[in-house]
Amino acid sequence: MASILIVGAGAVGALFGSALARQGAQVSVVCRSDYDVVSREGYDIISPLLGNHRFYPHEVFREVAECRTPPDFLLLTVKVLQGVDRAALIRPAIGPRTVIVLIQNGVDIEAEIAAAFPDNEILSGLALVGVGRSAPGMVNHQTMGQLHLGRYPEGHSEASERLAAMFNAGGIGCKLTDNVVTARWQKAVWNATFNTVSVTGGMLDTAVMLGTPESTAFIQQAMEEVCAVAAAAGHPMHPKLIGQLIGTTKSMPPYHTSMALDYKYGRPMEIEAILGNTVRAARKHGVSTPILDTLYALTKMIEQRIAAT
Amino acid sequence: MASILIVGAGAVGALFGSALARQGAQVSVVCRSDYDVVSREGYDIISPLLGNHRFYPHEVFREVAECRTPPDFLLLTVKVLQGVDRAALIRPAIGPRTVIVLIQNGVDIEAEIAAAFPDNEILSGLALVGVGRSAPGMVNHQTMGQLHLGRYPEGHSEASERLAAMFNAGGIGCKLTDNVVTARWQKAVWNATFNTVSVTGGMLDTAVMLGTPESTAFIQQAMEEVCAVAAAAGHPMHPKLIGQLIGTTKSMPPYHTSMALDYKYGRPMEIEAILGNTVRAARKHGVSTPILDTLYALTKMIEQRIAAT
Numbered sequence: 001m002a003s004i005l006i007v008g009a010g011a012v013g014a015l016f017g018s019a020l021a022r023q024g025a026q027v028s029v030v031c032r033s034d035y036d037v038v039s040r041e042g043y044d045i046i047s048p049l050l051g052n053h054r055f056y057p058h059e060v061f062r063e064v065a066e067c068r069t070p071p072d073f074l075l076l077t078v079k080v081l082q083g084v085d086r087a088a089l090i091r092p093a094i095g096p097r098t099v100i101v102l103i104q105n106g107v108d109i110e111a112e113i114a115a116a117f118p119d120n121e122i123l124s125g126l127a128l129v130g131v132g133r134s135a136p137g138m139v140n141h142q143t144m145g146q147l148h149l150g151r152y153p154e155g156h157s158e159a160s161e162r163l164a165a166m167f168n169a170g171g172i173g174c175k176l177t178d179n180v181v182t183a184r185w186q187k188a189v190w191n192a193t194f195n196t197v198s199v200t201g202g203m204l205d206t207a208v209m210l211g212t213p214e215s216t217a218f219i220q221q222a223m224e225e226v227c228a229v230a231a232a233a234g235h236p237m238h239p240k241l242i243g244q245l246i247g248t249t250k251s252m253p254p255y256h257t258s259m260a261l262d263y264k265y266g267r268p269m270e271i272e273a274i275l276g277n278t279v280r281a282a283r284k285h286g287v288s289t290p291i292l293d294t295l296y297a298l299t300k301m302i303e304q305r306i307a308a309t
Numbered sequence: 310m311a312s313i314l315i316v317g318a319g320a321v322g323a324l325f326g327s328a329l330a331r332q333g334a335q336v337s338v339v340c341r342s343d344y345d346v347v348s349r350e351g352y353d354i355i356s357p358l359l360g361n362h363r364f365y366p367h368e369v370f371r372e373v374a375e376c377r378t379p380p381d382f383l384l385l386t387v388k389v390l391q392g393v394d395r396a397a398l399i400r401p402a403i404g405p406r407t408v409i410v411l412i413q414n415g416v417d418i419e420a421e422i423a424a425a426f427p428d429n430e431i432l433s434g435l436a437l438v439g440v441g442r443s444a445p446g447m448v449n450h451q452t453m454g455q456l457h458l459g460r461y462p463e464g465h466s467e468a469s470e471r472l473a474a475m476f477n478a479g480g481i482g483c484k485l486t487d488n489v490v491t492a493r494w495q496k497a498v499w500n501a502t503f504n505t506v507s508v509t510g511g512m513l514d515t516a517v518m519l520g521t522p523e524s525t526a527f528i529q530q531a532m533e534e535v536c537a538v539a540a541a542a543g544h545p546m547h548p549k550l551i552g553q554l555i556g557t558t559k560s561m562p563p564y565h566t567s568m569a570l571d572y573k574y575g576r577p578m579e580i581e582a583i584l585g586n587t588v589r590a591a592r593k594h595g596v597s598t599p600i601l602d603t604l605y606a607l608t609k610m611i612e613q614r615i616a617a618t
Contacts, residue, residue, distance in 0.1 A: 200511075200607050201614065202611060204611070204614055208613050211613050211617075214606065215610050218603070218606035291602075294603040295603065297523065298506065298509050298607075300523065301506070301518060301520070302510050302511060308517065
């Protein structure tokens with residue numbers, strides 16, 4: 001039976017942890033802010049996909065260091081934020097055979113962890129899930145619920161197959177990919193543009209961002225910059241990707257991006273993981289990205305303003 | 310005695326009108342929103358420069374068409390907004406010898422009026438004044454109070470000298486310039502950047518916009534784009550202008566731009582006059598302005614969102 005530790009067990013971590021626990025894994029969580037409720041009552045999960053249920057972790061820790069036995073898999077589900085040393089955060093629970101699983105947003109988020117733990121296997125995952133925390137210990141799963149998972153930097157492994165099988169058995173559709181870095185760039189084409197434009201526009205929903213031919217052309221140009229960076233980094237995107245992303249977004253009811261919601265509710269925004277790493281990759285590979293540079297400068301100023309108030 | 314009609318007599322128009330009236334001009338106003346109060350009680354003006362006083366216009370009109378005698382000078386002080394036909398607005402009061410005086414923000418705002426009134430002299434003015442309307446008919450003059458005035462498209466004239474003398478006699482320092490279009494571009498270097506960045510950042514004050522080396526470098530790059538457009542349009546800026554503008558802005562207490570305040574209070578923003586005309590001039594002259602294009606796309610989306618709510 002696999003032992004799993006989830007670090008940063010917010011909404012995504014709790015939902016995914018409960019799926020793994022349902023098929024028998026021993027799932028413990030590190031949960032700081034909701035510790036009191038979760039250690040007493042577990043998680044109350046509302047989910048159309050997994051059914052409404054209560055999830056009692058094997059153990060609930062306040063700190064990573066309280067976990068004395070290194071887990072088989074450590075799932076890191078915290079946000080990737082400037083000033084948060086993720087390697088230092090997880091180090092106390094990492095054993096020689098612990099597989100580190102990054103279920104986080106952004107591009108180029110693995111290198112720092114790979115450098116810190118050169119002997120550990122690293123899996124990288126992209127969650128496609130609409131889930132939120134409605135109160136301490138309460139998880140409200142609204143829509144979707146898939147995971148794209150791959151070995152970092154590429155390929156697959158016994159561990160990736162094992163974890164994918166556990167997710168699938170537990171009800172979370174997990175698609176294995178041999179090129180998870182390419183998958184991250186694909187996701188960044190949407191994320192780096194819509195997320196940051198929604199914020200620099202002060203809470204724009206997708207309908208406004210695609211509301212006029214001019215705004216759609218602008219979004220498209222920004223996406224082309226991301227594609228140029230991805231190609232220069234060795235991950236060329238399909239020529240039809242941008243058209244597909246815009247078409248799909250237009251066909252859905254208007255909605256607010258995760259970064260816009262973070263902005264609205266005063267939560268930290270994943271600017272560095274989603275956009276900062278993209279513009280740094282552009283500099284590294286000599287790609288000109290004036291639109292992304294502008295969006296980056298503006299979102300960083302917004303962050304400064306929030307920090308100052 | 311000169312007859313003067315002020316169209317759009319908000320805070321700037323009332324303050325400047327009162328200065329002209331103090332030295333004997335016959336100053337009438339077209340004042341729609343505050344008509345009731347102003348026609349009954351005039352304007353209540355609080356001003357450290359002109360002193361606190363009450364300004365009773367010669368006549369107060371609701372509509373331009375009510376002014377039956379064409380004035381010697383028609384001062385247009387409304388905002389330059391998309392969808393507002395300024396030529397149609399003032400046409401009913403323009404006589405063959407009426408001098409049209411545009412005291413408005415932005416670049417390239419004169420051509421439309423010059424085309425509509427090819428036989429009238431046009432003066433163009435830039436107000437440097439901090440003044441607001443605190444209640445109907447109440448004008449609160451906080452700081453500065455100068456006017457840069459010139460004949461359009463260039464040079465000077467008997468009319469420009471006459472009007473400047475009246476302003477100076479009335480207490481508003483009026484500086485005549487032979488190159489008012491160049492002066493507009495100079496002002497746009499600051500306005501097109503700080504105004505639009507303050508809005509796309511959701512109410513950033515000048516201190517945040519110049520808060521880090523990165524943000525300052527970004528502002529500088531945006532200003533360089535405006536300078537490149539100005540140069541291509543035949544109005545090269547002094548090489549030290551950007552450094553001076555940034556230095557001066559840094560040395561002042563943090564403040565909010567006029568566009569940020571318009572945004573905050575839900576008032577129309579002068580995006581087209583300040584930034585739209587700049588990017589259109591860039592296209593016309595083949596200048597690449599990716600930062601300004603991005604700021605323009607974002608501010609237009611913000612405007613769309615406001616219009617939709």
